[in-house]
Amino acid sequence: MRVSTNQMFTTSRNYMSRNESDLNQQVGYLSSGKKVLTAKDDAVSYGTLTGYKDELANIQQFRRNIVQAENRNTLIEGSFSSAQNVLNSVKTTFIQANNGSMSDDDRAALAEQLKQNLQEMLDIANARDETGGYVFGGYQIDKQPFLLQPDNSVVYQGDNGTRELKISKSVEVPLNQPGDDAFLKAANPIGDFVGVYNTNVSGMSVNRAIIQDRGAYVDGANYTFDFTDTNGDGNLELTVTDNTATNLITVDPYVPGQTIAFNGMEVNIDGTPLPGGQLELAPQENVSVFEAIKDAIDWVSRTGNVTGTAQHGVDYGHILSNINASLNHISTRQGDAGINLQLIKSQENFHADNELLMEQGRSVIEDLDFATAVTQFEQSKVALQAAQQTYAQLQNLSLFNYI
Numbered sequence: 001m002r003v004s005t006n007q008m009f010t011t012s013r014n015y016m017s018r019n020e021s022d023l024n025q026q027v028g029y030l031s032s033g034k035k036v037l038t039a040k041d042d043a044v045s046y047g048t049l050t051g052y053k054d055e056l057a058n059i060q061q062f063r064r065n066i067v068q069a070e071n072r073n074t075l076i077e078g079s080f081s082s083a084q085n086v087l088n089s090v091k092t093t094f095i096q097a098n099n100g101s102m103s104d105d106d107r108a109a110l111a112e113q114l115k116q117n118l119q120e121m122l123d124i125a126n127a128r129d130e131t132g133g134y135v136f137g138g139y140q141i142d143k144q145p146f147l148l149q150p151d152n153s154v155v156y157q158g159d160n161g162t163r164e165l166k167i168s169k170s171v172e173v174p175l176n177q178p179g180d181d182a183f184l185k186a187a188n189p190i191g192d193f194v195g196v197y198n199t200n201v202s203g204m205s206v207n208r209a210i211i212q213d214r215g216a217y218v219d220g221a222n223y224t225f226d227f228t229d230t231n232g233d234g235n236l237e238l239t240v241t242d243n244t245a246t247n248l249i250t251v252d253p254y255v256p257g258q259t260i261a262f263n264g265m266e267v268n269i270d271g272t273p274l275p276g277g278q279l280e281l282a283p284q285e286n287v288s289v290f291e292a293i294k295d296a297i298d299w300v301s302r303t304g305n306v307t308g309t310a311q312h313g314v315d316y317g318h319i320l321s322n323i324n325a326s327l328n329h330i331s332t333r334q335g336d337a338g339i340n341l342q343l344i345k346s347q348e349n350f351h352a353d354n355e356l357l358m359e360q361g362r363s364v365i366e367d368l369d370f371a372t373a374v375t376q377f378e379q380s381k382v383a384l385q386a387a388q389q390t391y392a393q394l395q396n397l398s399l400f401n402y403i
Contacts, residue, residue: 080333134158189287
C-alpha cells in the first residue's frame with residue numbers, strides 16, 4: 001500500500017487536533033473545579049445533577065422567605081408584648097382609680113394617663129414593617145388601619161386578610177395578623193351579650209349570658225329584663241320581653257342567682273335586684289381592646305355623686321373584666337406569633353439538613369478530583385507535545401534526504 005505525503009500530514013494534523021481538544025477539555029475541568037460540565041460528559045449524571053441544583057435553588061428561595069417571615073413574626077410578637085405592657089398599665093391605673101378618697105382632680109390626672117395608654121396602643125396597632133407596610137391592616141398595607149376619634153373610640157379601616165409566604169413546598173406561614181382579629185375580637189367575659197342597665201340601684205350585674213341553643217335563638221334581638229313586685233308580698237317577679245315588647249318568659253317568683261333559660265339562651269344575674277330594676281341584653285360576642293381602654297377612661301373621668309352609686313361599681317367590675325379579657329386575648333395572639341416562629345425555626349433546620357444532603361449528592365457527581373484531573377492533564381499535554389514534534393519532523397522529510 002502506498003501512503004502519500006498528504007495523507008501523512010492529514011493524519012498527523014487530526015491526531016494533534018484531538019490531543020489539543022483533550023487538553024482544552026482538561027483545562028476546562030481544572031478551571032471550573034467540576035468534572036461534569038455538559039450532558040455529553042455524562043448524560044445520566046448530568047440529569048441527576050440538574051435535579052440536585054434545582055432543589056438547592058428552591059432551598060435558597062425558601063431561606064429568603066424564612067428570613068422575611070421571621071422578621072415579620074418577630075415584629076408581631078414584639079408588638080403584642082408591648083400591647084400587654086400597655087394593658088397592664090391600664091389595669092393598674094384603673095384599679096388605682098377605684099378609691100373613694102380620690103378627688104375629681106386626682107381622677108382627671110389618672111384619666112389623662114389612660115389617654116396616653118390609649119395612644120400607645122394605637123401606635124402599636126399602626127406598626128409598620130421593614131417595607132413601610134402596616135402590619136395589622138390585613139391586605140390594606142398602605143392605609144393606616146386604626147384611627148382615633150374625638151370621643152376616644154377607634155375605627156378600623158383594614159380588612160381581615162392574612163398574607164402568607166411559602167417556607168417549604170408544603171408549608172406556608174402568616175406574615176401578618178389582621179387588625180380586627182388582633183385588637184377587636186377578645187372573648188366577651190360574660191358570653192354572647194352585654195348588659196345595659198337602665199335602672200339599677202341594687203348593684204345587680206349580668207354574670208353570664210350565652211346562647212345555649214343556636215337553633216332556638218333569634219339572631220340580633222335585644223332583650224329587656226324587668227323586675228317587679230306586683231303582689232306587694234316581697235317576692236320578685238321577672239318578665240323578659242324582646243324588641244317588639246313580646247313577653248317571652250315570666251319567672252314568678254324570681255330567686256336571685258337562678259339561671260333563666262329562654263329562646264335558646266341562658267342568663268345568670270349576680271346580686272339581688274329590687275323592684276323597678278331594669279336591664280337590657282344586647283348581642284356582643286367580642287370585646288374590643290380599644291373599647292375596654294375607652295370605657296376605663298370614661299369611668300375614671302366621671303365626677304360628682306355618680307362615682308358612689310351602685311351602678312358605678314357594676315360598671316367598674318364589667319370594665320375590669322373586659323381589660324382582663326383583652327390581656328388574655330393579646331397573650332393568645334402573641335402565642336400565635338410564637339408558634340409561627342417555632343414553625344419557621346423548624347423549617348430552617350430542615351432546609352439546613354436537606355441542603356447538606358443535596359450538596360453532598362451534588363459534590364459526588366460534579367466536584368473534580370484534582371489529583372486525577374492533573375494527571376490526566378499532564379498526559380494530555382505530553383500527548384499533544386508528541387504530536388506536535390511528530391508533525392514538525394514530517395514537515396522536514398524529503399526524498400533528497402536519502403540520495
